[in-house]
Amino acid sequence: KRRLNALGPGGLSRERAGFEVRDVHPSHYGRMCPIETPEGPNIGLIGSLASYGRINPFGFIETPYRKVVEGQVTDDVDYLTADEEDRFVIAQANAPLSDDFRFEENRVLVRRRGGEVDYVPGSDVDYMDVSPRQMVSVATAMIPFLEHDDANRALMGANMMRQAVPLIKSESPLVGTGMEYRSAVDAGDVVKAEKDGVVQEVSADYITTANDDGTYITYRLAKFSRSNQGTSVNQKVIVNEGDRIIEGQVLADGPATQNGEMALG
Numbered sequence: 001k002r003r004l005n006a007l008g009p010g011g012l013s014r015e016r017a018g019f020e021v022r023d024v025h026p027s028h029y030g031r032m033c034p035i036e037t038p039e040g041p042n043i044g045l046i047g048s049l050a051s052y053g054r055i056n057p058f059g060f061i062e063t064p065y066r067k068v069v070e071g072q073v074t075d076d077v078d079y080l081t082a083d084e085e086d087r088f089v090i091a092q093a094n095a096p097l098s099d100d101f102r103f104e105e106n107r108v109l110v111r112r113r114g115g116e117v118d119y120v121p122g123s124d125v126d127y128m129d130v131s132p133r134q135m136v137s138v139a140t141a142m143i144p145f146l147e148h149d150d151a152n153r154a155l156m157g158a159n160m161m162r163q164a165v166p167l168i169k170s171e172s173p174l175v176g177t178g179m180e181y182r183s184a185v186d187a188g189d190v191v192k193a194e195k196d197g198v199v200q201e202v203s204a205d206y207i208t209t210a211n212d213d214g215t216y217i218t219y220r221l222a223k224f225s226r227s228n229q230g231t232s233v234n235q236k237v238i239v240n241e242g243d244r245i246i247e248g249q250v251l252a253d254g255p256a257t258q259n260g261e262m263a264l265g
């Protein structure tokens with residue numbers, strides 16, 4: 001689970017926590033989702049890890065930024081904690097760039113210490129966000145046109161996504177955000193090819209592949225096993241015998257996925 005909790009041993013109690021603790025803070029950016037949190041007594045005390053956030057060896061949450069050198073955006077990515085980020089001037093992920101990765105506009109919209117917003121010349125920028133969805137959680141990032149929604153209703157949408165039950169016949173959304181494939185594959189519900197090769201044998205409960213390096217792999221599928229939520233976990237083959245496959249390709253759908261894409265109930 002990607003949940004962040006302020007309760008429990010050494011933490012707060014629901015009764016003691018005031019408004020200030022529960023509120024969204026500039027340091028949450030790219031680390032903790034400002035949208036996904038429970039309604040009710042736990043609001044703001046339980047949160048969700050942002051899409052690109054990770055926990056460093058010291059237990060601090062870091063978020064990635066692209067380095068900007070003398071106005072030119074590089075592909076070097078640095079993970080920064082909230083206190084490190086305060087020292088830098090950071091541009092948005094959707095700031096327009098020219099073909100040589102320089103800022104097109106003379107004045108670039110940035111944030112600096114304490115969440116202050118400002119316009120500065122491109123040469124003054126230190127870092128740039130890696131993606132427009134790095135500030136929100138995976139569930140929130142799967143809401144299409146999130147920026148046109150009221151925050152309170154988006155909170156309800158993100159929370160209800162977690163309550164979806166797998167359908168017998170999954171259908172992936174016609175309008176998505178590009179997060180559907182990544183979230184389904186990273187959740188581990190689907191079966192992925194470990195190596196390039198050809199599908200040799202397909203059955204209801206296993207797939208055998210003949211790989212280009214001369215080895216064979218048999219992938220076993222989960223068949224109608226029970227999940228912790230009491231729903232059925234059933235993996236269905238989506239490749240045929242003789243199909244050419246590449247490493248990382250989805251071979252079998254899990255519950256709530258279609259063709260390797262998230263398809264919630």
